Amino acid sequence: MKISKIAEVLRADVLCCEENLEAEVASACAADMMSDVLAFVKDHAVLITGLCNPQVIRTAEMMDIVCVVYVRGKVPDAMSIELAKSKNIVLMTSKYRMYQACGILYGEGLRGGESRI
Template identity: 55%
Template sequence: MEIKEVKGILEAKVCVGEEQLNSNVYAACGCDLMSDVLAFAKEKVLLLTGLINPQVIRTAEMLDIKAIVFVRGKSPTEDMIELAKEKNIVLLSTHYPLYTACGKLYEKGLGGGGEV
């Protein structure tokens, strides 16, 4: 799924990375615990989280996560935006809670990558 489709489905605001919205993601991970995200470890995954912390960007960088969606109307800090620009990571913000955002994406065909 293209990131611009994610933006539309989640009625999301682009915080940084407008020029990368045509990039694809192949699975999604909804999580606030970065150690669990590290265990998930898939490339080209979309991370949905309510955690506003530079560690989220660092974790995404390590796993080649190309886009992060902040849920519940949260917005990244200026430091996070600058770091995401440097690392070419798209940051989006949606008003939906984590559970609802994940469900909307799943309903439109973006799985978690662990389906059989």
């Protein structure tokens, strides 16, 4: 799914890296614990989270996550946005709750990565 489609269906405001909206994501992950992201996320994914700190961007970089969606209308601080710009990671914010955002993306055909469980 293209990142532009994610922004559209989640009614999200793009915070940075708009030039990458035509990039494709292969899967989605929703987590507030970055240790879960490190354990289970696949490359070229979108991360859905309510956690707003620079560690989210650092984790996204390590896992080749191309887009982070902040839910519940949360907006990361300026430091996180600047870090995402430097790493070329699209950031957006949506008013939906995490469960709703996941359901919408699933309904549009975007699946999660495979679990190791």
